[in-house]
Amino acid sequence: MKKLLFSVLFLFILFISCTQTPKPEITEQLKSALRSDAKTFMESLKSVLIKEIQTHGIVSAVSVCSDTAQLLTNNYGISKGIYIKRVSFKNRNPMNVPDEFESKVLKMFEEMYSKNQINPETEYVELIEEDGISKVRYMKPIFVQPECLNCHGTEEQISPQVKDVINKIYPDDKAKDYQMGDLRGALSIQKTL
Numbered sequence: 001m002k003k004l005l006f007s008v009l010f011l012f013i014l015f016i017s018c019t020q021t022p023k024p025e026i027t028e029q030l031k032s033a034l035r036s037d038a039k040t041f042m043e044s045l046k047s048v049l050i051k052e053i054q055t056h057g058i059v060s061a062v063s064v065c066s067d068t069a070q071l072l073t074n075n076y077g078i079s080k081g082i083y084i085k086r087v088s089f090k091n092r093n094p095m096n097v098p099d100e101f102e103s104k105v106l107k108m109f110e111e112m113y114s115k116n117q118i119n120p121e122t123e124y125v126e127l128i129e130e131d132g133i134s135k136v137r138y139m140k141p142i143f144v145q146p147e148c149l150n151c152h153g154t155e156e157q158i159s160p161q162v163k164d165v166i167n168k169i170y171p172d173d174k175a176k177d178y179q180m181g182d183l184r185g186a187l188s189i190q191k192t193l
């Protein structure tokens with residue numbers, strides 16, 4: 001009888017420990033996976049952009065880039081099981097307006113930028129719960145590099161043809177007048193845990 005009782009108790013404890021999922025936490029492994037997703041995404045986007053500029057010229061790159069960037073964003077996310085996009089307060093594409101969480105982090109990045117406290121290693125990770133689902137949210141700053149000025153620089157830096165195409169596709173464009181090294185926005189990743 002005692003044996004049976006112990007067996008039942010043992011099975012009960014086993015059952016409880018199996019049904020209780022461990023509380024998600026930000027591990028170094030999770031952070032480095034997100035960091036590598038961010039890096040790969042930014043690199044593939046940049047290589048598509050550079051290749052298009054080199055083969056078909058800057059004007060063609062604008063229209064190709066406007067579709068490709070969104071497509072790549074979707075495809076990349078689906079293949080990795082993550083949601084990935086770029087956001088900015090001074091956005092060109094209306095789809096790239098930051099949400100509440102992204103605005104909070106972008107403001108923090110801007111503050112760090114103004115105090116010279118931002119660097120290529122800067123990133124932000126937070127665990128959130130949305131409708132009972134645990135998610136990790138990751139953000140990484142994006143900076144303006146020399147080749148970006150062709151399309152995000154000052155009046156003089158953007159050619160009239162490029163301006164024409166941009167104005168046609170994005171009548172509410174805010175993503176210009178940037179300078180080398182400026183904080184352009186951020187990459188934003190969400191992953192369900």
Ligand code: HEC
Pocket residue numbers: 046049058061062063065066067069070086087088090091092093094096142143144145147148149150151152175184185186
């Ligand atoms: C050939 C023109 C072109 C070049 C060069 C270019 N961009 Fe863009 N960029 C665009 C267009 C068009 C969009 C809007 C479409 C999209 O990607 O969602 C955009 C959107 C963005 C966005 C998303 C936020 C928003 O404003 O909608 C970021 C961030 C961005 N660019 C950063 C960069 C950086 C950094 C570089 C340089 C490495 C760069 N861009 C070079 C044309 C360009």
